[in-house]
Amino acid sequence: MAEIEVNGGIVVYDLIGPEDGEVLTVTPGGRFSKDYPGVRPFAEALADRGKRVLIWDRPNTGASDVQLYGRSESHMRAETLAGIVTRLGLGPVVVLGGSGGARDSIVFAIEYPELVRKLLVWSIVGGAFSSMSLASVYVLDEIRTIRRGGIDGILALKGKAGSWSDLVRANPRNLQRLRDLGAAEFERVMWRWFEAYVPKATEAIPGVADHEIRGIDVPTLIVRGGEADIDHPKRTSFEVHALIRGSRLIEPPWPEDAWERAQEARDAGKGGIFDPWLKAVPTFLDFIDEPVEPAEGAAP
Template sequence: MPEIEIHGGMVAFELIGPEDGEVCVVTPGGRFAMTYPGVRPFAEAIAAGGKRVLIWDRPNCGVSDIQLFEQSESHMRATVLAGLIRQLGLGPVIAMGGSGGARDTLMLSILFPELVSKMIVWSIVGGAFSSMSLANVYVMNEIRTVRRGGIDGILKLTGPAGSWSDLVAASPRNEQRLRDLGAEEFERVMWRWFEAYMPKPNEAIPGVQDHKFASIDKPTLIVRGGANDIDHPRRTSFEVHALIPGSRLIDPPWPEDAWERSQELRDAGKGGIFDPWMLAVPTFLDFIDENAS
């Protein structure tokens, strides 16, 4: 797959759909690659609606290079995505993202508004439990490990999809990138990202002050969180809706318990956690095509 250098690291990407189609960027959650089950079928379904769809391996995902900078991982990914959009000559784009991808998409709209024409976000993480869960998954074990074992310890660290050992296995050059970074700088970044995940009364989503949402002036569609989804709380979707002027909040196009059931199916080897996204394709395409020139 093609790669391009952004901010000193290689970023893998793919463009799907007609070359003259309106450009959409799809960003998944977690540290999952664009090859993770459910991502490409969703992108292909959007492309079938006449759109040109960009999927990409964010830094620290898939075969893209490891990168560690900025005040949070989502700030970093938004910065890299902005560079990718500019170098490919694609902007402004319809930015779409779920879970961690929703956070990255919101950051893109806040930091680089000139690159976004519309925005669609769903499965937004926020609140004490889900934010602290992210800290546990992405930075707390890293801090313990690098303090005890340095970069050698990080290179052996296993865990959720997208762990550092997985990233080195997917792209061997990532080992040298980690060694060049060094244990001291790695730990410094992890502490900074840990701070972003700490729940704060003025942050509906981790690492983003509430007042910054007021700058978003693009048409925005927000999918409400599921009724019992503790990882993407319903309350957070209402808060983000209240903070973005003129945004539209809709009930989920999938069942209220889709997140819980999709995890069960994934664990049983019968499906993937992003499979429910396909149910949203008609709704998302309708929103994209509204008031299209």
Template sequence: MPDLTVNGGKVRYELIGPEGGDTVVITPGGRFGMEYRGVRPFAEAFAAAGKRVLIWDRPNTGASDIQLYGRSESHMRAETLAGLVEQLGLGPIAVLGGSGGARDSIVFTIEYPHLVRRLVVWSIVGGAFSSISLASVYVLDEIRTLRRNGIDGILALKGRAGSWSDLVDANPANEQRLRDLGAEEFERVMWQWFEAYVPKATEAIPGVADHEMRQIDVPTLIVRGGEGDIDHPKRTSMEVHSLIRSSRFVEPPWPEDAWERGQALRDAGKGGIFDPWMDGVPTFLEFIDSEKGI
């Protein structure tokens, strides 16, 4: 698969679908790359509808180079996506993202509005529980490990999908990138990224001020969070809708408990957390193709 160098790091990507089609970029959540279960079939469904679809391994996912800089990990990824889109000559594009990919997509739209013509987000993380949960997943273990065992400890971290050791397995050059970065700089970035996950009254989603969200004026589709989804609360989706005046708010196109059911199926080895996204394809296509978007 091809890659491009953006801000000193290689970014793995793939374009699917006819060259003349409107461009859509799909960004999943977690530290999951474009080959994670559910992402490619979702992209292929848009390609089958005539779209030119960009899927990519964000920095710190899949086979792309590890990168550590910026106000938050989402801000770093937004900057990376902007470089990728500009080098490929793709903008303006429809930007789609779920879970952590929703946050990345919102930041991208805030920072690079000239590259976005539609924004579609679902499974949005926000609120005290899910924000603190993300801190435990993405930065707290890293800080503790660095202080005890340095970069060697980071390289040995396992136990969750998208660990640093997984990133080295997928791209061996990442080991040297981590060693060159060093424990002191790694820890400095972790503390900076940690700030995004500290719940704040003026941030509906981690690391994004409400006043920044109000700047979004591209047509936006927001899918309501599930009633029982503590990781992507219904309340957060409603808050984001209230902040983005150009947004349309819709009921989930998948079962109410899709997230919980997806986790159970994943843990049983019978499915994946992103599989339900396929149910959203018709709704998302209708919005992308609509004249006004709202």
């Protein structure tokens, strides 16, 4: 485990695999850390095939510092990833992300195209239900609580994976960081981040305009959403595919109901929601290892 300071906050990360391997970044979803079940085994399986894999605790996950700034939480995290990749001299990289990590990765590809060689995304959140569900998970309780109970109320919030109190337990610096931020600024940021989750006809994914996604111009692999997955709708994967010129949409390399069954396994204490990712390793590596065709009009 290593640490790096980006935009005034410490970010915890690991680089797995041979030092001369092609660099891949892996970003999970939720407020889940790099050590949440399923993430590290996925990265290690990629590293076993010669890749150099970056896994990281995004701000507001795991042992990294709490940070609250930017147009949306995904934009903040994309900026943080750019800082890591640039400071460590890793780019351009192959960017992989699932669930909320897919959104973070798409924003990264939009904002920092010079740092991206290829993009692979799956379990993409979009549409009214899943966007509003995310608002409930990430910001609605926070807005209600900060107005009534201030930072102490935020620290007392229960019932969420990756709660603010969990972040303080994992990293005691976060207690003072939250107090220094203060209730007024915390609330201002939450209202701004809330705006990303308000469903809009011009946004296939929360907080990202369709015209921005159309600007992505790197080889892109998109895994179709599960038939009955209401959190990562099938429709959204088709919409993102339609927006990214030349992208490739593939059938899921895991069972059709993998998300639902993984949730059941997690709730029963028998697995994690990201465990199915391992099944995608051969398919993902095939795409990653394909030679990149020169851009139209580029010199041979």
